[in-house]
Amino acid sequence: MANIATARIKREFKEVVKSEEVAKCNIKLELKNDSFTELRGEIAGPPDTPYEGGNFILDIQIPATYPFNPPVVKFVTKIWHPNISSVTGAVCLDILKDQWWVTSVFDYICLSFQALLAAPEPDDPQDAVVANQYKESKDEFKNTARHWTYAYAGRPTASAEYDSKVEQLKNMGFDEHKARVALSTKHWIVEQAMEHILS
Structure with a gap:
């Protein structure tokens, strides 16, 4: 992985770990390896949704071309949601496709996933x-x-x-x-x- 990507991931990872907003929303992020290419995310199901009370594990793969290309994120925890495959855990989320910006950061990605659980978009389904x-x-x-x-x-x-x-x-x-x-x-x-x- 290029040095620019590794440096960026290290910085963003530290920001997420220290973020009060992320902690308040019960979002966790941890490294799966020392090369900063794989992360494990955990998000709590938002209140007043069918996912409330659940904890959902995410697998986050960082491409060598990061931050110019988005990470590949899948739900490891099985979930029934229009924008997440009930078979593979693949996600349909615009910020991981055509709405990706080089300035996007992990805390924004994690919060966007939690927002997706609260507000499904059935007209742009993955399932x-x-x-x-x-x-x-x-x-x-x-x-x-x-x-x-x-x-x-x-x-x-x-x-x-x-x-x-x-x-x-x-x-x-x-x-x-x-x-x-x-x-x-x-x-x-x-x-x-x-x-x-x-x-």
């Missing part, structure tokens, strides 16, 4: 299935997102109804995550979810 659910049935979307936050991000409470449906498919021999995905995709109707898994 079309989730975006359709968000548009067609906001309550079902919120309940599903809360369930995923409970199952994968440590939210303390869950829907007993959704839990029992996942358990029902598990007891039939289906993988828990596949059962959850199928139920989430098929409006939590067990029979349709089972057909989806078997198709």
